Amino acid sequence: MKEARFISLEGIEGSGKTTSLQTINKILDKQSIEHINTREPGGSSIGNELRELLLNKKTTISSEVELLLMLADRKDHVDKVIKPNLNKGTWVVTDRFMDSTMAYQGGGRGLEISKIELIAGALELPVPALTLLFDLPVNLAFQRIADRENLDRFESEPIDFHNKIREAYLRLAEKNKDRIVIIDSSKSLKEVSAQVKKAINQIL
Numbered sequence: 001m002k003e004a005r006f007i008s009l010e011g012i013e014g015s016g017k018t019t020s021l022q023t024i025n026k027i028l029d030k031q032s033i034e035h036i037n038t039r040e041p042g043g044s045s046i047g048n049e050l051r052e053l054l055l056n057k058k059t060t061i062s063s064e065v066e067l068l069l070m071l072a073d074r075k076d077h078v079d080k081v082i083k084p085n086l087n088k089g090t091w092v093v094t095d096r097f098m099d100s101t102m103a104y105q106g107g108g109r110g111l112e113i114s115k116i117e118l119i120a121g122a123l124e125l126p127v128p129a130l131t132l133l134f135d136l137p138v139n140l141a142f143q144r145i146a147d148r149e150n151l152d153r154f155e156s157e158p159i160d161f162h163n164k165i166r167e168a169y170l171r172l173a174e175k176n177k178d179r180i181v182i183i184d185s186s187k188s189l190k191e192v193s194a195q196v197k198k199a200i201n202q203i204l
């Protein structure tokens with residue numbers, strides 16, 4: 001049995017993570033690799049309740065409380081879903097993980113990165129073997145999701161917030177070249193799928 005791998009998908013809103021999950025699933029299925037798809041926030045049962053709270057536009061919380069709720073969601077997700085699956089040999093592909101917190105609560109909300117690292121450091125979180133960062137200009141991502149109704153608490157933030165998040169992601173990629181692969185998500189679906197295949201094949 002191949003050692004189970006932990007893969008995370010990251011990027012700004014509408015960057016194409018969910019779309020590329022299908023490509024990844026096909027590659028893993030072809031190799032008969034057992035895997036699960038999960039997401040944050042909301043990957044565990046209490047996580048679903050936290051997700052509702054975090055995405056609800058009526059929720060008014062400070063950036064610090066938002067950070068703590070994201071980390072609470074992550075700890076429960078890791079303990080109940082991610083670690084048990086990796087331990088039994090099942091690969092885990094998660095739509096968002098720790099880099100989202102660094103980019104959104106750090107880059108977007110402006111919380112100090114060292115403080116985020118200090119709190120998260122106490123939680124014994126696994127580090128993904130591979131992170132695919134779906135990168136594209138914010139205006140293109142927003143054009144792609146323009147027909148969405150009822151924007152959530154993050155989607156309703158101004159464009160500048162999302163630009164800061166994109167920049168924070170690119171800084172993370174620069175610092176973690178061993179793990180983060182940038183996917184140029186501004187390209188066609190076919191071209192994006194080819195980039196994803198290349199990255200996944202490298203860890204097979």
Ligand code: Z5A
Nearest residue numbers: 013014015016017018019040070100101104144154188189
């Ligand atoms: N958040 C946080 O602040 N801190 C944290 O620690 C964590 C999360 C874990 C969760 O939102 C929010 O929580 C998120 C950050 C915050 N909010 N924001 N902003 P979510 O899970 O509801 O939303 P999301 O993760 O951003 O998903 P999304 O908006 O659905 O985006 P996506 O999955 O990356 O994109 P997609 O649905 O695959 O694609 C979007 C559209 O583009 C779709 O119509 C596709 O058909 C189309 N598409 C995709 N690729 C292409 C290409 N290549 N060409 C043309 N069209 C394309």
